[in-house]
Amino acid sequence: MRAPLSWLREYCDPGMDPAALADRLVMTGTEVERIDTVGPKSGDGFVVGKVLAREQHPDADRLSVCRVDTGEGERTIVCGAPNVDAGQTVAVVLPGATMPGGMKIRKAKLRGVASEGMILSAAELEIAEEADGIMVLDDGPPPGTPLSEVLPLGEPVLEIEVTPNRTDCFGVHGVAREVHAITGAPLAPDPWAEDASAEGEGEASDYASVRVDVPELCPRFTARVFTDIAVAPSPAWLQARLTAAGQRPINNVVDITNYVMLLTAQPLHAFDLDKVPGGELIVRTAEDGEKMTTLDDVERSFDAETVLVCDREGPSGIAGIMGGQRSEVSDATTRVLLEVACWNGTNILRTSRMLGLRSEASSRFEKQLHPDLCLRAQRIASRLLIELCGAKMVPGTIDEAAEIPEPRRLRLRASRVEGLLGMTISQDEQKVYLERLGFEASADGDDLEVVVPPDRHYDVTREVDLIEEVARVHGIDEHLPTTLPATGTEVGGLSRAQRLRRRAEDGLRDLGFDQVVGWSFTDPGEAGRLRIPDDDPRATPVLLANPLSEEQSAMRTTLLGSLLDVAARNNARGAGNLALFESARVYLQDATPADGVDPLAGHFAGDQPAPFSEPHRFAALATGSLSERSWRGGGEAADFFALKGALEALARQLGVALSFAAAEQPFLHPGRSAAISIGDTAAGWLGEVHPLVCRTWDLDAAVAFEIDAAPLLAAATVGEERYEDVTTFPAVYQDLAVVVPADVPAEAVSEAIRAGGGELLQGAEVFDLFEGEQLGENRKSLALNLEFRAPDRTLTDEEVAGLREAIKAKLDEIGGTLRE
Amino acid sequence: MLERIEEIRGEASAAIAAAGSSAELEELRVRYLGRKAELTGVLRGIAELPPEERGEVGGAANRARKELEALLEQSAERLSASELEQQLVSDRIDVTLPGAPPRPVGHPHLIARTTRLIEDTMVGLGYHVAEGPEIEHDYYNFTALNHPPGHPARMLQDTFYVQSHPDVLLRTHTSPMQVRSMEAKPPPIFVVVPGKVYRRDSDATHSPMFHQVEGLAIGEGLTLADLQGTLLAMCRALFGAERELRLRPHFFPFTEPSVEVDVSCFQCGGSGELAGGERCNLCKGQGWIEILGAGMVDPNVLGFVEGHGYDAERVQGFAFGIGVERVAMLRHGVPDLRRFFDNDVRMLEQFG
Structure with a gap:
């Protein structure tokens, strides 16, 4: 909304320079974006x-x-x-x-x-x-x-960003009233106070008729008739004012309708009465597919909820949005039907969005105007049409009104004002502020009985809205004390899961990974690039109905895609060694019914579960080397074990035991990929990225993992450890070399050893792998370091020898022998 | 016999004195004092001597042995010192070569770090951290926040909707967790809600995905003045202890009264001018920087959770929402919102 200062001052002149006025407006809730100057900045010369x-x-x-x-x-x-x-x-x-x-x-x-x-x-x-x-x-x-x-x-113009609740400030007069309220400068009499005198022949109803078929969508339709019109360019003052306000002057009749709209916020529409057959207007909803060419020379097609202003021959205008070409005022026009109507805002908003057509009129109507404003606009426009176009006004106003709402009455309790704001505003001050804003206010004890004016009817509906009015006019910045709330017995803090998530993120960071924040959006083709087959749930992402572009039209089902994107971008910029991680959600079609609150698993607080599943995940990806190359070595390409080591280190920090089993993923190297599980719960995957996937992203090689945060952090023991006595009785350490068939996984060997060792076996770590001819074909030897300890005694050689025998027996079951 | 002992002693002493290395010395020790040495044989054979000779020969042999042992020890010390010296010389390294690189440490993302800073500040003020869905029901994002269907306020935020689910959208703010949190817990409630939000807008100052932290405080007697104090504490934690706040009345559908909050510029100290007299580029000469939106929770919002113990006549409170990218850009001089999602490691590695 552009409010030229000279126009504003016609109704309220606070005698302040434009910058000071803008400041005062800003601090009382009217956002002045800038002060524009129309014409030369200085009149010198x-x-x-x-x-x-x-x-x-x-x-x-x-x-x-x-x-x-x-x-x-x-x-x-x-x-x-x-x-x-x-x-x-x-x-x-x-x-x-x-x-x-x-x-x-x-x-x-x-x-x-x-x-x-x-x-x-x-x-x-x-x-x-x-x-x-x-x-x-x-x-x-x-x-x-x-x-x-x-x-x-050099006319200063206030460019005001009007908030959608303040329909009144979409007119210069509403802004003037606001200036009056916040400065106390006098407000001129209402410009609509005086009506024009009707000197035309007959009655308006002799010339025209209006039938409203949809009163719920058109609460009021008023029309006046003017004859003897001389259409011409507007006088310079009117053109200057419209131009300063950002409207292009067209001709005196159209300019007057725009001028009155800019003044009162009530849009108007002028029909060439001679192009309305029989002067008969019908307000109805469109038939689905009905068409009309609007003033902007575009043929538009309507649906059954669109409200049209029609004549006998069909649509003549889209209600509240734009007139039709057929009845447009032209240089030849001599008789005008002036429509000032009130429309259902929700319907106007809907139609305007449906058509992709927004006008000065629709942007006002969509916020719901009050039916009382119609006659204000008729009065001002009538006077101007007579004055500037030589028109004669035909007596009578056609007025088709559904029920006009009763003025709203509200009670403003002094205790609530202070109780909500934390500052005192005297009753006298409250009354003054409200009256300046156009409310009626009368004292009732400490409270006020307030009547809301029509142009604030839909905005101020409750006591709290009045409290806002008095608070902002009083001056929040100047008067509001600064206090802190009493939080009572409430204490703040992060949940254990939130603390652990931070720990995990910090752990990955300390293991050398840079944290990235990837787009939640991806393109529907990503699953294909990741070789994910169509029947995999990850290939059916949640899709957006109105994406900005195809590239951002699907919600990601894995963090791998965006990690690869980031790696590829950095790689293209010359960064060869990358270690990246992300801690974020993926979005899956299957809605998991909430079972308690666990945000990491996508179970959120509230009565309704989330529409879709949004589990939180950690994912990491490395390309090139995780260690820096130096003159002493290092710089080996990150492979499966490099990333597995990092993940295991993370798990150790959290106190979680992960297990790994060979398992394929469509986007991983089939022989170098594993499923991660925690206890019996599948928790993610780890592996070298499939060479074809790497090629798609233009990477030489990459290795990655993705793991669900909920099971990982639920299994974490860090922070809840119990003391274990390790000082009183010494441990016994022994090495063990086991020869097994080559296809027996190390995990199976460890399991057998743990099963044989029982509770007294505290640790069994593989520290060497040997494959050689002397072992025989398809055999391998694993060397493990065993730690035996009893909490209550020193273990004897005999006991350890017994355990070793038990281990040997278990190994026997998987085809393993001890290498002495 | 005695001469022989003296002879061995003399020969051995000379040899020990002449020994040039620890290895040579060890050889001499074995030759003269070892199990098969002549002197050892003499001492072993003492019992076979006539008794009158035993004392004299035994004494001489023992003296010789002790003397040689002492000599060996002295020589060993001398030699090991000089050998160590040689060793140290030959162990010399080029100290100017670079050190062995430790495993590199990664970097937190600036958005994550800034989110934590805001969370921690609010935790210090007694708040919990709650998290809600990013794909949300229209009800929580709009309707229950006093944006009825067809309300023009919905136009303030251009919204992504989910295909085939007309009532499901990407949340446009973290505010849906206001009603979710209140459904889950009766008052009093003090929570902050960090997370991703989405708006259908993309240019130099708008990203279709960005991050917010929501704050919600509901209890008995919480006031707009309390909101001001809370935000002042938060902004001072984020931007420095000298900061001041300015609350400008504004409009949000789910708060009443609503305010936009400016913080005094921390580059020019609020004067709008830099030391050299030129206009401050951070606040554009205004002295104030718009930082967040806030307000007293609208009674209509509480109306949606009346059945959960929120009676608008009995409890009231405030809410605010702050943009994480905006805070990070201001604190660290990041010029463009889109940099955060580009994830250029050359940028990531600037922030530890």
């Missing part, structure tokens, strides 16, 4: 001139050489406008002055003739959108008179 003589330029057909009196003497000015002539009073800019666009005027030679200044058009002064030639001023002001005394020059 802009004067009234008199063209004394005009001659044809000797070397240019289209240029005139003029002798111009600018007060301090005559000067020569070369002018390109076709309409310049001797005897005209004109606007002149002198050398040294700065034009609105910032261009500085200098003496210049134009085709060999020196020109000392420029004769201006209205467009050059930004008081009109376009101009056919120079602006010819009324005679009177002597040459040399500062132009600012004749024309609005």
Whole structure:
């Protein structure tokens, strides 16, 4: 909303400079985005001139050489406008002055003739959108008179971002009322107070009729009829005002409807009555697929919820959004039907979105205007049509109104004002603020009985809305104390899962991984690039109905894709060694019914479970080397075991035992991939990324894991450890070499050893792997370090020897023998 | 016999004195004092001597042995010192070569780090951290936050909807957790909600995905003044102890009154001007930086959880939402929102 200051001041002039006024508005809740200046920033060098003589330029057909009196003497000015002539009073800019666009005027030679200044058009002064030639001023002001005394020059315009609740501030008068409320400067009488006098023939109903078929969508439809209209360009003041407010002047009739809308926030629409057959208007909903060409020359198709203003022959306008071409006011128009209606805001918003068509009118109607505003706009517009278009108003107003809401009455309790704000505002102050804002307020004990004005009817509906009004006018910034709430017995903190998640993130960071934040969106083709088959649930992501682009139209089902994206981007920038991790959610189609609250598993607080499953995951990816290469070595390419080591280190930090079993994933190297489980719960995968997937992302190689946070952190024991006595009785350490068939996994060997060792076996770590001819074909030897300990005694050699026998027996079951 | 002993002693002493290395010395020890040495044989054979000779020969042999042992020890010390010296010389390294690189340590993402900072500040003020779904029901994102269907306020946030589920959307703010949290726990409630949010908007200052932290405090007698104090404490933790706040009335459908909150500029100290007199580029000469939106929770919102113990006549409170990217950009001078999601390691590794 652009509010030209001079227009505002016509209704309320607080006598403040524009910046101070803007500040006060901002601090009381009216967001002034900037102060724009229309026309030259400074009036210096802009004067009234008199063209004394005009001659044809000797070397240019289209240029005139003029002798111009600018007060301090005559000067020569070369002018390109076709309409310049001797005897005209004109606007002149002198050398040294700065034009609105910032261009500085200098003496210049134009085709060999020196020109000392420029004769201006209205467009050059930004008081009109376009101009056919120079602006010819009324005679009177002597040459040399500062132009600012004749024309609005350098008009400051407040650009206001109106919040959707304040429909009143979509009009200059509403902003003026706001200025009145926050400064106390007097407010002029309402511009709609006085109606025009009707001098036309007959009655409005003789010329036109209105039938509203859908009163719930059109709470009020008013119409007046004007005859003897002379359509012409608007006078300069009106054009200047509209231009400053950001509206293009069209003709006097249309300009008046726009002017009144900009003043009152109530949109109006003028029909050429002679193009409304029989003067008969019908307000109805469209038939599905019904079409009409709107004023902007676009044929539009409607659905059954679109409200149309029709005549006998069909649609003549889209209610509250845009008129139709058929009944448009033209230069030939002599009789006008002026519509001022009230529409259902929700319906207007819906239709406007459906059509992708938003207008000044629809942006006001969609926020729901009050039916009472219609007649305000009729009155002001009637006066202007008579004054500026020579119109005669036909007596009578066609007024089809459904029930007009009763004024809202609210009680404002003094105790609530203080109780909600934490500051005191006296009853007298509250009353003054509300009355300035147009409310009626009368004291009832400490409280106020308040009546809400129509233009705030849908915004101020409860006591709390009144509290906001008095608080903001009173001045929150100036008066509000600063206190902290009493939190009673509540104490804050992170949950154990939240603390552990931080620990896990820190753990990955300390293991050398950089944290990334990937897009939750991906493209539906990602599953295919990851070789995920169509029947895999990960290939059916949650899709967006209105994505910004195909690339961001699906919600990711794995963190691997975005890790590969990030790796590929960095790789392309020359970073060869990358270790990345992400701690974030994936989004899966299957809605897991919430069973208690566990945000990591996607079970959130609240009565309704989340629409889709959103488990939190940790994922890491490495390309190149995890260790730095130096003159001593290092820099080996990260492989399965490098990343497994990192994951195991993370698990150790958390106190979780992970187990791994060979298992394939479509995007992993089939021989170098594992399923991760915690106890009996499948928790994720680990492996070298499939060479074909790497190729798709333009990476040489990569290794990655992805693990669900919920089971990992639920199994964590860190922070809840119990003391174990390790000092009283010594441990016995022994090495064991086991020969097994080559296809027996190390995990099976460890399991057999643990089974044989029982409780007294505290640890069994593989520290060597040997494969060689002397073992025989398809055999391998694993060396393990065993730790035996009893909590209550020193183990004897005999006991350990017994355990060793038991281990040997278990190993026997998996085809293993001890290598002595 | 005695001469022989003297002869051995003399020969051995000379040899020990002449020995040039620990290895040579060891050889001499074995030759003169070892099990098969002549002197050892003499001592072993004493019993076979006539008794009158035993004392004299035994004494001489023992003296010789002791003397040689002492000599060996002295020489060993001398030699090992010089050998160590040689060893040290030959062990010399090029100290100017680079040290062995330790396993590199990674970096937290600035968004994660900033989120933690905000969480920790609020935890210190007595808040819990709650998390909610990113794909959310329209009900929690809009309806229960006083945006009825068809309400123009819904237009303030351009929303991503889920295909085939007209009432499911990507949350446009972290505020849906307000009602979820209240459904789950009766008052009083003090929670912050960090997380990703989504708006259908993408340019230099808008990302379709970004992060917010929501705050919600509901109890008896909580006031707008309490909101101001809470936000002041938070902003000072984020931007420095000298900061001041400015609350500007605003409109949000789910708070009433609503405010937008500015923090005094921490680059120019709120003057709008830098030391050299030029305009402060951070606050654009305003002295204030818009940082978050807040307000008193609208009674209509509490109406949706009335059955969970929230009676708007008895309890009230405030809510706020702060953009994590905005805080991180201001604190660390990041010029463009989109950098956070590019994940260029050259940027990631700047923040430890």
